[in-house]
Amino acid sequence: MGAQGTRDRIVEAADWLFYRRGFDQSSFADIAGTVGISRGNFYYHFKTKDEILTAVIDRRMTNTQATLHGWDQGGQGPKDRITCFIQILISNQVEIMRYGCPVGGLVSELTKLDHTAQDQANAIFTLFRNWLRAQFALMGRAGEADRLAMHLLARGQGVATLANAFHDGEFIQAEVNQMCDWVQALEPTLRS
Amino acid sequence: MGAQGTRDRIVEAADWLFYRRGFDQSSFADIAGTVGISRGNFYYHFKTKDEILTAVIDRRMTNTQATLHGWDQGGQGPKDRITCFIQILISNQVEIMRYGCPVGGLVSELTKLDHTAQDQANAIFTLFRNWLRAQFALMGRAGEADRLAMHLLARGQGVATLANAFHDGEFIQAEVNQMCDWVQALEPTLRS
Numbered sequence: 001m002g003a004q005g006t007r008d009r010i011v012e013a014a015d016w017l018f019y020r021r022g023f024d025q026s027s028f029a030d031i032a033g034t035v036g037i038s039r040g041n042f043y044y045h046f047k048t049k050d051e052i053l054t055a056v057i058d059r060r061m062t063n064t065q066a067t068l069h070g071w072d073q074g075g076q077g078p079k080d081r082i083t084c085f086i087q088i089l090i091s092n093q094v095e096i097m098r099y100g101c102p103v104g105g106l107v108s109e110l111t112k113l114d115h116t117a118q119d120q121a122n123a124i125f126t127l128f129r130n131w132l133r134a135q136f137a138l139m140g141r142a143g144e145a146d147r148l149a150m151h152l153l154a155r156g157q158g159v160a161t162l163a164n165a166f167h168d169g170e171f172i173q174a175e176v177n178q179m180c181d182w183v184q185a186l187e188p189t190l191r192s
Numbered sequence: 193m194g195a196q197g198t199r200d201r202i203v204e205a206a207d208w209l210f211y212r213r214g215f216d217q218s219s220f221a222d223i224a225g226t227v228g229i230s231r232g233n234f235y236y237h238f239k240t241k242d243e244i245l246t247a248v249i250d251r252r253m254t255n256t257q258a259t260l261h262g263w264d265q266g267g268q269g270p271k272d273r274i275t276c277f278i279q280i281l282i283s284n285q286v287e288i289m290r291y292g293c294p295v296g297g298l299v300s301e302l303t304k305l306d307h308t309a310q311d312q313a314n315a316i317f318t319l320f321r322n323w324l325r326a327q328f329a330l331m332g333r334a335g336e337a338d339r340l341a342m343h344l345l346a347r348g349q350g351v352a353t354l355a356n357a358f359h360d361g362e363f364i365q366a367e368v369n370q371m372c373d374w375v376q377a378l379e380p381t382l383r384s
Contacts, residue, residue, distance in 0.1 A: 020304070021304055022216075022305070025305065098303075099303070104353050104357075107356070108292055108300065108353065111291070112212070112213055150358075150363055154351050155346070155350055157349065158345075158348065159350070162345055162349060164300065165296075165303075165317050174339060175343065
Protein backbone atom coordinates (compact mmCIF):
# COMPACT_ATOMS: atom_id res chain seq x y z
CA MET A 1 0.00 0.00 0.00
CA GLY A 2 1.28 3.48 -0.89
CA ALA A 3 2.10 6.24 1.56
CA GLN A 4 -1.18 8.04 0.89
CA GLY A 5 -3.17 4.88 1.59
CA THR A 6 -1.36 4.39 4.90
CA ARG A 7 -1.89 8.02 5.85
CA ASP A 8 -5.62 7.74 5.09
CA ARG A 9 -5.89 4.60 7.19
CA ILE A 10 -4.17 6.34 10.12
CA VAL A 11 -6.58 9.28 9.90
CA GLU A 12 -9.59 7.00 9.60
CA ALA A 13 -8.51 4.98 12.64
CA ALA A 14 -7.81 8.15 14.64
CA ASP A 15 -11.24 9.53 13.69
CA TRP A 16 -12.83 6.29 14.89
CA LEU A 17 -10.89 6.34 18.20
CA PHE A 18 -11.35 10.06 18.89
CA TYR A 19 -15.10 9.56 18.55
CA ARG A 20 -15.34 6.46 20.71
CA ARG A 21 -12.74 7.17 23.42
CA GLY A 22 -12.07 10.87 23.03
CA PHE A 23 -9.01 12.67 21.64
CA ASP A 24 -7.12 12.80 24.90
CA GLN A 25 -7.66 9.10 25.67
CA SER A 26 -6.40 7.91 22.27
CA SER A 27 -2.63 7.43 22.21
CA PHE A 28 -0.21 7.10 19.28
CA ALA A 29 0.12 3.43 20.24
CA ASP A 30 -3.68 2.94 20.15
CA ILE A 31 -3.92 4.45 16.69
CA ALA A 32 -0.90 2.55 15.33
CA GLY A 33 -2.30 -0.65 16.87
CA THR A 34 -5.68 -0.14 15.22
CA VAL A 35 -4.07 0.41 11.81
CA GLY A 36 -1.55 -2.39 12.35
CA ILE A 37 1.60 -0.46 11.38
CA SER A 38 4.97 0.04 13.02
CA ARG A 39 5.89 3.05 15.12
CA GLY A 40 8.42 4.07 12.46
CA ASN A 41 5.90 4.02 9.64
CA PHE A 42 3.49 5.99 11.86
CA TYR A 43 6.03 8.74 12.61
CA TYR A 44 6.80 9.01 8.90
CA HIS A 45 3.26 10.39 8.51
CA PHE A 46 2.60 12.18 11.81
CA LYS A 47 5.01 13.61 14.36
CA THR A 48 2.46 14.83 16.92
CA LYS A 49 -1.08 13.98 17.98
CA ASP A 50 -2.10 17.54 17.15
CA GLU A 51 -1.15 16.91 13.51
CA ILE A 52 -3.43 13.87 13.54
CA LEU A 53 -6.20 15.94 15.11
CA THR A 54 -5.94 18.50 12.32
CA ALA A 55 -6.12 15.71 9.73
CA VAL A 56 -9.16 14.16 11.48
CA ILE A 57 -10.98 17.50 11.52
CA ASP A 58 -10.11 18.02 7.82
CA ARG A 59 -11.48 14.57 7.06
CA ARG A 60 -14.70 15.33 8.94
CA MET A 61 -15.04 18.67 7.14
CA THR A 62 -14.59 16.97 3.77
CA ASN A 63 -17.09 14.23 4.60
CA THR A 64 -19.63 16.75 5.91
CA GLN A 65 -19.27 18.91 2.79
CA ALA A 66 -19.78 15.81 0.63
CA THR A 67 -22.93 14.88 2.57
CA LEU A 68 -24.38 18.38 2.30
CA HIS A 69 -23.45 18.56 -1.39
CA GLY A 70 -25.19 15.22 -1.98
CA TRP A 71 -28.37 16.56 -0.37
CA ASP A 72 -28.13 19.75 -2.44
CA GLN A 73 -27.88 17.67 -5.61
CA GLY A 74 -30.65 15.25 -4.64
CA GLY A 75 -33.44 17.10 -6.43
CA GLN A 76 -35.48 17.72 -3.28
CA GLY A 77 -36.70 21.01 -1.89
CA PRO A 78 -35.20 22.72 1.18
CA LYS A 79 -37.75 21.26 3.59
CA ASP A 80 -36.88 17.71 2.54
CA ARG A 81 -33.17 18.49 2.69
CA ILE A 82 -33.59 19.68 6.28
CA THR A 83 -35.43 16.43 6.97
CA CYS A 84 -32.37 14.56 5.65
CA PHE A 85 -30.30 16.42 8.24
CA ILE A 86 -32.72 15.46 11.04
CA GLN A 87 -32.70 11.83 9.90
CA ILE A 88 -28.95 11.56 10.64
CA LEU A 89 -30.10 10.96 14.22
CA ILE A 90 -31.89 7.81 13.03
CA SER A 91 -29.28 6.50 10.61
CA ASN A 92 -26.52 6.97 13.22
CA GLN A 93 -28.62 6.07 16.24
CA VAL A 94 -26.68 3.00 17.35
CA GLU A 95 -23.43 4.97 17.57
CA ILE A 96 -25.15 8.05 19.02
CA MET A 97 -26.59 5.96 21.84
CA ARG A 98 -23.12 4.63 22.62
CA TYR A 99 -20.90 7.64 21.98
CA GLY A 100 -23.06 10.76 21.51
CA CYS A 101 -22.54 13.15 18.60
CA PRO A 102 -19.01 13.17 17.10
CA VAL A 103 -19.11 16.93 16.42
CA GLY A 104 -20.49 18.00 19.80
CA GLY A 105 -18.23 15.54 21.61
CA LEU A 106 -15.03 16.80 20.01
CA VAL A 107 -15.93 20.48 20.43
CA SER A 108 -16.76 19.95 24.12
CA GLU A 109 -13.57 17.99 24.73
CA LEU A 110 -11.29 20.49 22.98
CA THR A 111 -12.97 23.37 24.86
CA LYS A 112 -12.26 21.68 28.20
CA LEU A 113 -8.68 20.96 27.12
CA ASP A 114 -8.44 24.62 26.00
CA HIS A 115 -6.93 23.18 22.82
CA THR A 116 -5.86 25.44 19.95
CA ALA A 117 -7.89 23.31 17.49
CA GLN A 118 -11.20 24.37 19.14
CA ASP A 119 -12.03 26.74 16.30
CA GLN A 120 -11.20 24.15 13.65
CA ALA A 121 -13.55 21.63 15.28
CA ASN A 122 -16.19 24.33 15.64
CA ALA A 123 -16.03 24.93 11.89
CA ILE A 124 -17.91 21.64 11.39
CA PHE A 125 -20.80 23.06 13.45
CA THR A 126 -20.55 26.25 11.37
CA LEU A 127 -20.74 24.23 8.16
CA PHE A 128 -24.05 22.68 9.29
CA ARG A 129 -25.25 26.03 10.64
CA ASN A 130 -24.63 27.88 7.35
CA TRP A 131 -26.11 25.09 5.28
CA LEU A 132 -29.25 24.94 7.45
CA ARG A 133 -29.52 28.74 7.36
CA ALA A 134 -29.48 28.60 3.54
CA GLN A 135 -32.24 25.96 3.55
CA PHE A 136 -34.46 27.97 5.90
CA ALA A 137 -33.91 31.05 3.73
CA LEU A 138 -34.99 29.02 0.68
CA MET A 139 -38.13 28.10 2.63
CA GLY A 140 -38.95 31.82 2.77
CA ARG A 141 -37.62 32.34 6.29
CA ALA A 142 -34.62 34.52 5.46
CA GLY A 143 -35.18 36.93 8.35
CA GLU A 144 -34.98 34.23 11.01
CA ALA A 145 -32.95 31.63 9.11
CA ASP A 146 -29.93 31.73 11.41
CA ARG A 147 -32.08 31.51 14.56
CA LEU A 148 -33.90 28.49 13.10
CA ALA A 149 -30.60 26.88 12.11
CA MET A 150 -29.18 27.29 15.61
CA HIS A 151 -32.42 26.04 17.15
CA LEU A 152 -32.40 22.86 15.07
CA LEU A 153 -28.69 22.24 15.67
CA ALA A 154 -29.33 22.57 19.42
CA ARG A 155 -32.29 20.18 19.27
CA GLY A 156 -30.08 17.59 17.56
CA GLN A 157 -27.29 18.04 20.10
CA GLY A 158 -29.67 17.69 23.02
CA VAL A 159 -31.19 14.52 21.61
CA ALA A 160 -27.72 13.03 21.10
CA THR A 161 -26.64 13.86 24.67
CA LEU A 162 -29.72 12.34 26.31
CA ALA A 163 -29.87 9.34 23.96
CA ASN A 164 -26.25 8.67 24.94
CA ALA A 165 -27.00 9.05 28.67
CA PHE A 166 -30.15 6.89 28.67
CA HIS A 167 -29.37 4.63 25.65
CA ASP A 168 -32.90 5.25 24.45
CA GLY A 169 -33.73 4.68 20.78
CA GLU A 170 -37.47 5.36 21.17
CA PHE A 171 -36.65 8.77 22.56
CA ILE A 172 -34.59 9.55 19.43
CA GLN A 173 -37.45 8.47 17.17
CA ALA A 174 -40.02 10.55 19.07
CA GLU A 175 -37.81 13.64 18.96
CA VAL A 176 -37.01 13.15 15.27
CA ASN A 177 -40.75 12.96 14.51
CA GLN A 178 -41.30 16.19 16.47
CA MET A 179 -38.49 17.97 14.64
CA CYS A 180 -39.84 16.85 11.25
CA ASP A 181 -43.30 18.15 12.24
CA TRP A 182 -41.70 21.41 13.31
CA VAL A 183 -40.00 21.87 9.90
CA GLN A 184 -43.21 20.92 8.13
CA ALA A 185 -45.12 23.57 10.07
CA LEU A 186 -42.62 26.25 9.00
CA GLU A 187 -43.50 25.82 5.35
CA PRO A 188 -45.80 28.57 4.08
CA THR A 189 -49.29 27.26 3.41
CA LEU A 190 -50.01 27.11 -0.30
CA ARG A 191 -52.82 29.39 -1.37
CA SER A 192 -55.55 27.54 -3.18
CA MET B 193 -9.77 23.38 60.22
CA GLY B 194 -11.22 19.94 61.07
CA ALA B 195 -10.96 16.85 58.91
CA GLN B 196 -14.53 17.26 57.61
CA GLY B 197 -13.82 20.83 56.56
CA THR B 198 -10.72 19.75 54.65
CA ARG B 199 -12.58 16.90 53.00
CA ASP B 200 -15.36 19.27 51.90
CA ARG B 201 -12.82 21.68 50.45
CA ILE B 202 -11.17 18.86 48.47
CA VAL B 203 -14.53 17.77 47.04
CA GLU B 204 -15.50 21.34 46.20
CA ALA B 205 -12.18 21.94 44.42
CA ALA B 206 -12.46 18.63 42.55
CA ASP B 207 -16.02 19.50 41.48
CA TRP B 208 -14.76 22.85 40.16
CA LEU B 209 -11.86 21.25 38.27
CA PHE B 210 -13.87 18.31 36.87
CA TYR B 211 -16.32 20.81 35.42
CA ARG B 212 -13.76 23.16 33.93
CA ARG B 213 -11.05 20.74 32.76
CA GLY B 214 -12.79 17.39 32.82
CA PHE B 215 -12.34 14.47 35.23
CA ASP B 216 -9.53 12.82 33.32
CA GLN B 217 -7.51 16.03 32.97
CA SER B 218 -7.65 16.87 36.69
CA SER B 219 -4.85 15.23 38.66
CA PHE B 220 -4.43 14.66 42.39
CA ALA B 221 -1.74 17.35 42.29
CA ASP B 222 -4.11 19.82 40.60
CA ILE B 223 -6.78 19.26 43.24
CA ALA B 224 -4.33 19.40 46.16
CA GLY B 225 -2.81 22.55 44.67
CA THR B 226 -6.21 24.25 44.37
CA VAL B 227 -7.05 23.43 48.00
CA GLY B 228 -3.54 24.26 49.19
CA ILE B 229 -2.92 21.14 51.24
CA SER B 230 -0.10 18.63 51.41
CA ARG B 231 -0.09 15.33 49.58
CA GLY B 232 -0.16 13.51 52.92
CA ASN B 233 -3.23 15.36 54.11
CA PHE B 234 -4.87 14.72 50.75
CA TYR B 235 -4.27 10.94 50.92
CA TYR B 236 -5.69 10.87 54.44
CA HIS B 237 -9.06 11.73 52.83
CA PHE B 238 -8.90 10.10 49.38
CA LYS B 239 -6.76 7.20 48.16
CA THR B 240 -7.93 7.21 44.52
CA LYS B 241 -9.39 9.66 42.02
CA ASP B 242 -12.42 7.40 41.68
CA GLU B 243 -13.18 7.96 45.37
CA ILE B 244 -13.08 11.70 44.73
CA LEU B 245 -15.36 11.26 41.71
CA THR B 246 -17.92 9.43 43.84
CA ALA B 247 -17.77 12.24 46.41
CA VAL B 248 -18.16 14.89 43.67
CA ILE B 249 -21.21 13.12 42.24
CA ASP B 250 -22.68 12.80 45.77
CA ARG B 251 -22.12 16.51 46.30
CA ARG B 252 -23.85 17.35 43.02
CA MET B 253 -26.76 15.04 43.87
CA THR B 254 -27.17 16.72 47.26
CA ASN B 255 -26.99 20.21 45.76
CA THR B 256 -29.47 19.30 43.01
CA GLN B 257 -31.90 17.81 45.53
CA ALA B 258 -31.63 20.98 47.62
CA THR B 259 -32.34 23.16 44.57
CA LEU B 260 -35.38 21.10 43.55
CA HIS B 261 -36.62 21.01 47.14
CA GLY B 262 -36.29 24.80 47.31
CA TRP B 263 -38.42 25.18 44.20
CA ASP B 264 -40.99 22.73 45.60
CA GLN B 265 -41.24 24.81 48.77
CA GLY B 266 -41.37 28.15 46.97
CA GLY B 267 -45.16 28.41 46.87
CA GLN B 268 -45.36 28.49 43.07
CA GLY B 269 -47.30 26.21 40.77
CA PRO B 270 -45.70 23.52 38.59
CA LYS B 271 -45.50 25.75 35.50
CA ASP B 272 -43.48 28.37 37.38
CA ARG B 273 -41.29 25.70 38.94
CA ILE B 274 -40.46 24.38 35.46
CA THR B 275 -39.65 27.95 34.48
CA CYS B 276 -37.17 28.05 37.39
CA PHE B 277 -35.49 25.00 35.87
CA ILE B 278 -35.27 26.65 32.43
CA GLN B 279 -33.86 29.81 33.98
CA ILE B 280 -30.78 27.90 35.23
CA LEU B 281 -29.50 28.46 31.68
CA ILE B 282 -29.60 32.21 32.32
CA SER B 283 -28.28 32.25 35.87
CA ASN B 284 -25.36 29.98 34.91
CA GLN B 285 -24.85 31.37 31.42
CA VAL B 286 -21.32 32.69 31.89
CA GLU B 287 -20.06 29.27 32.97
CA ILE B 288 -22.19 27.43 30.40
CA MET B 289 -20.69 29.51 27.59
CA ARG B 290 -17.21 28.60 28.82
CA TYR B 291 -17.61 25.01 29.96
CA GLY B 292 -21.01 23.67 28.85
CA CYS B 293 -23.36 21.88 31.24
CA PRO B 294 -21.68 20.18 34.22
CA VAL B 295 -24.11 17.24 34.19
CA GLY B 296 -24.00 16.58 30.44
CA GLY B 297 -20.24 17.10 30.35
CA LEU B 298 -19.51 14.57 33.09
CA VAL B 299 -21.91 11.95 31.71
CA SER B 300 -20.39 12.27 28.21
CA GLU B 301 -16.86 12.05 29.53
CA LEU B 302 -17.50 9.02 31.75
CA THR B 303 -19.29 7.27 28.87
CA LYS B 304 -16.26 7.77 26.61
CA LEU B 305 -13.95 6.58 29.39
CA ASP B 306 -16.31 3.61 29.90
CA HIS B 307 -16.04 4.47 33.58
CA THR B 308 -17.91 2.47 36.22
CA ALA B 309 -19.35 5.71 37.68
CA GLN B 310 -21.40 6.39 34.51
CA ASP B 311 -24.63 5.31 36.18
CA GLN B 312 -23.93 7.41 39.27
CA ALA B 313 -23.39 10.52 37.12
CA ASN B 314 -26.50 9.67 35.12
CA ALA B 315 -28.52 9.66 38.33
CA ILE B 316 -28.28 13.47 38.35
CA PHE B 317 -30.03 13.55 34.97
CA THR B 318 -32.59 11.10 36.38
CA LEU B 319 -33.18 13.38 39.37
CA PHE B 320 -34.08 16.26 37.02
CA ARG B 321 -36.07 13.94 34.77
CA ASN B 322 -38.22 12.59 37.61
CA TRP B 323 -38.75 16.03 39.10
CA LEU B 324 -39.77 17.50 35.73
CA ARG B 325 -42.07 14.54 35.09
CA ALA B 326 -43.80 15.21 38.43
CA GLN B 327 -44.26 18.88 37.49
CA PHE B 328 -45.74 18.06 34.08
CA ALA B 329 -48.09 15.55 35.73
CA LEU B 330 -49.21 18.30 38.15
CA MET B 331 -49.92 20.46 35.08
CA GLY B 332 -52.42 17.80 33.98
CA ARG B 333 -50.09 16.09 31.51
CA ALA B 334 -49.63 12.79 33.37
CA GLY B 335 -49.88 10.65 30.23
CA GLU B 336 -47.01 12.35 28.44
CA ALA B 337 -45.14 13.71 31.47
CA ASP B 338 -41.99 11.63 30.95
CA ARG B 339 -41.82 12.50 27.24
CA LEU B 340 -42.14 16.20 28.06
CA ALA B 341 -39.48 15.90 30.77
CA MET B 342 -37.03 14.24 28.38
CA HIS B 343 -37.83 16.79 25.68
CA LEU B 344 -37.12 19.73 27.97
CA LEU B 345 -33.94 18.15 29.35
CA ALA B 346 -32.73 17.63 25.76
CA ARG B 347 -33.54 21.23 24.83
CA GLY B 348 -31.46 22.45 27.77
CA GLN B 349 -28.55 20.17 26.88
CA GLY B 350 -28.57 21.29 23.26
CA VAL B 351 -28.59 24.94 24.23
CA ALA B 352 -25.64 24.39 26.59
CA THR B 353 -23.62 22.56 23.91
CA LEU B 354 -24.11 25.22 21.25
CA ALA B 355 -23.73 28.15 23.65
CA ASN B 356 -20.41 26.59 24.67
CA ALA B 357 -19.32 26.11 21.04
CA PHE B 358 -20.33 29.59 19.85
CA HIS B 359 -20.01 31.51 23.17
CA ASP B 360 -23.36 33.09 22.39
CA GLY B 361 -25.41 34.59 25.24
CA GLU B 362 -28.15 36.00 22.99
CA PHE B 363 -28.77 32.51 21.67
CA ILE B 364 -29.28 31.24 25.24
CA GLN B 365 -31.76 34.04 25.97
CA ALA B 366 -33.73 33.41 22.75
CA GLU B 367 -33.95 29.67 23.45
CA VAL B 368 -34.93 30.23 27.09
CA ASN B 369 -37.75 32.52 25.95
CA GLN B 370 -38.94 29.85 23.50
CA MET B 371 -38.84 27.14 26.15
CA CYS B 372 -40.81 29.32 28.59
CA ASP B 373 -43.42 29.97 25.86
CA TRP B 374 -43.56 26.25 25.20
CA VAL B 375 -44.30 25.47 28.88
CA GLN B 376 -46.84 28.28 29.00
CA ALA B 377 -48.66 26.81 25.99
CA LEU B 378 -48.90 23.41 27.71
CA GLU B 379 -51.05 24.81 30.50
CA PRO B 380 -54.73 23.99 30.03
CA THR B 381 -56.71 27.09 29.12
CA LEU B 382 -58.92 28.21 31.99
CA ARG B 383 -62.61 28.02 31.19
CA SER B 384 -64.33 31.35 31.63
